[in-house]
Amino acid sequence: MNPHIPHILFVNPWIHDFAAYDVWAKPYGLLSLAAITRCHGYQVSYIDCLDRFHPRAGKTDPYIRNGRGPFRKKTIQKPGGLSDINRTYSRYGIEPEWFREDLSAIPKPDLIMVTSLMTYWAPGVRETISAIKKIFPTVPVFLGGIYASLCYDHACKHSGADRVLSGSTEKTILDIFETYFGYRELSLYNPDDPDTYPYPAFDLQRVINYVPILSSRGCPFSCAYCASGYLNDAFTQRKPEFVVEEIKYFNTRHGVRDFAFYDDALLVNAKSHAIPMLEQLVNDDVNVRFHLPNALHIREINEEIASLMYLAGFQTIRLGLETVEFQEKRHQLDRKVSEKEFYDAVNVLLSAGFEKDQVGAYLLCGLPDQTTASVESSIRTVLKSGITPVLSHYTPIPHTALWPKAVLSSRYDLEADPIYTNNAILPCQKEPFSWEKVLYLKNIIKEGSDNNKPAIPEMVEAGCASEKLGSTHN
Ligand code: SF4
Known part of the structure; x- marks a missing residue:
């Protein structure tokens, strides 16, 4: 039997x-x-x-x-x-x-x-x-x-x-x-080495219309609004050549053309990680499209990286700007970027050949104590820089440094039920939810972006979208 x-x-x-x-x-x-x-x-x-x-x-x-x-x-x-x-x-x-x-x-x-x-x-x-x-x-x-x-x-x-x-x-x-x-199979992978894992079973889906890629897990930074540090034991990166192999496998075996990087920190240690990976994709002429729904670290972007990303076929770039308050207020949240670094990154991306509607800057909206005027000012700065502002509604997340302040700021009892943390309702604003206020900000973006393409909703979270698309999905 x-x-x-x-x-x-x-x-x-x-x-x-x-x-x-x-x-x-x-x-x-x-x-x-x-x-x-x-x-x-x-x-x-x-x-x-x-x-x-x-x-x-x-x-x-x-x-x-x-x-x-x-x-x-x-x-x-x-x-x-x-x-x-x-x-x-x-x-x-x-x-x-x-x-x-x-x-x-x-x-x-x-x-x-x-x-x-x-x-x-x-x-x-x-x-x-x-x-x-x-x-x-x-x-x-x-x-x-x-x-x-x-x-x-x-x-x-x-x-x-x-x-x-x-x-x-x-x-x-x-x-x-x-x-x-009650029994154990002999392990065929090393749990501490993601390069030994089998590729995720996207073939179990009816259609593989795109494939997410995770070339690293976690993030070496610790922004006050982000759960990446809680959800990942440590920041680890895969070997670039194995990542390229995976992309080629899904492209040749399953005909996949679109790939979305889920990394929280794709460009960290770029010399040993992103640059060799991008160079191999360019040299091997892998004909696919890449998208970055999670934000890139702005200060890691330079001419070499921008040019390689363009040549490798990146189509959707998102930058983790979050706010244009570059002084003390920002330092309570993160230490991601200075004003000069932001403008420099935009310039090298546009000079590399990217269109302004391919490059978006995430802007946090709905932080505790944040005013509409502050978000509006960030939107106008991004529009002036020549790229597209993308509003990222703040989700209060348990186990983050900002959580206690979020709990105090909210008109809901955030600790009672996670439904109150829904970022669509701007839960950390004291005043009742106002759809008009959200539309007001969206309209500034629409009018300033002077493109008539229908907007695609962006489902993003605070910072590098790390709760939504981050590396701990299982
Ligand atoms: S928001 Fe981005 S940079 Fe900050 S800790 Fe999270 S993943 Fe890292």
């Missing part, structure tokens, strides 16, 4: 929010875990509640807008505490009925692993786990990811998961299986 091979189901949950859009947002960590699980001989299934290409959804071209696109959405009731917000709240992703059918169509799993991203998407995670439990009531559900790591106690109490996993599960997944299944 054949021994039973454990079957693990991996699930990317629904999003509940006021707005959500697929801006190169894939569950990198979950698919990395699926790849590790698969290469150790376990059976693997994957269901993506955010699947934009579900067979029951209308036909849509996966490759327009460099792979980005809207999620399907259905209006749902706002959580009680957010009834003061005059905006529509939705479930983003596939229909619940399709999810039930997809769950019922697979063999009963032995274990189900669900990921989580934004802390304030907790209600979507809860609904996903509840739907799973209706089909597989006796199968244990483990929850990992960013919400699980940042709000561990809340997730234990409210998610409905049987077990909550905090931190990077890529290193511990075989231990978890050993505890649960």
Whole structure:
């Protein structure tokens, strides 16, 4: 008789929010875990509640807008505490009925692993786990990811998961299986060396319309608003040649043209990391497009790097400017950049050949004590520099240095429920949410950007977007 091979189901949950859009947002960590699980001989299934290409959804071209696109959405009731917000709240992703059918169509799993991203998407995670439990009531559900790591106690109490996993599960997944299944497979990778990991299992998706790349994990800086330091044990970088191999693999094997770097600190140690990687991409004439939804460190950008990025095919560049207050106020938040460094970086990028609408500067909006005038001043400075301002609504994140101040500044009880940290509602402003104020700032950008291209929503978080797209996804 054949021994039973454990079957693990991996699930990317629904999003509940006021707005959500697929801006190169894939569950990198979950698919990395699926790849590790698969290469150790376990059976693997994957269901993506955010699947934009579900067979029951209308036909849509996966490759327009460099792979980005809207999620399907259905209006749902706002959580009680957010009834003061005059905006529509939705479930983003596939229909619940399709999810039930997809769950019922697979063999009963032995274990189900669900990921989580934004802390304030907790209600979507809860609904996903509840739907799973209706089909597989006796199968244990483990929850990992960013919400699980940042709000561990809340997730234990409210998610409905049987077990909550905090931190990077890529290193511990075989231990978890050993505890649960009672035996251990011989490890085929070194948990401390991401270059030995199998490539994330993007092939489990129906369509691979773009691929995220993680060439480093963590960040050597510690900005007051960012959780990168909490979510990653240390700053580590992969070998450039292995990263290039991975890009070539997805390009030649799966025809992928668009790649989004998820790094928090792509240009740190550029001489030994980004520069050789970019040089190899240019020399090998790898014909793909690169996008940087996470911000670059401005002071690391010089003529050589700008030129290599241009030649390698970078199409979307984001700079971590955050504010144009360059003196004391800024130093309470971060020490990322001076005024001169910002202007120098813009000049070398535009001189290298980038168009002004390819280069955006993230500007934080909704920080504790921040005035509308201060954000407006930052927007006008960026417009004057010749590139595009991109508003990045501040999300208060537990375990960051700014969290205590955020809690004191907010009109909500941030510690009571992560739904109150939703950056769409500017939770750290004392006065009630004003959609007019947000539109006022957006209009300044629109009028100053003098391009008529339809805006693509940018789902970004404080700083280098490290909660949304950062390196701890599992
Ligand atoms: S905001 Fe960016 S630079 Fe600052 S700690 Fe986070 S990832 Fe690093």
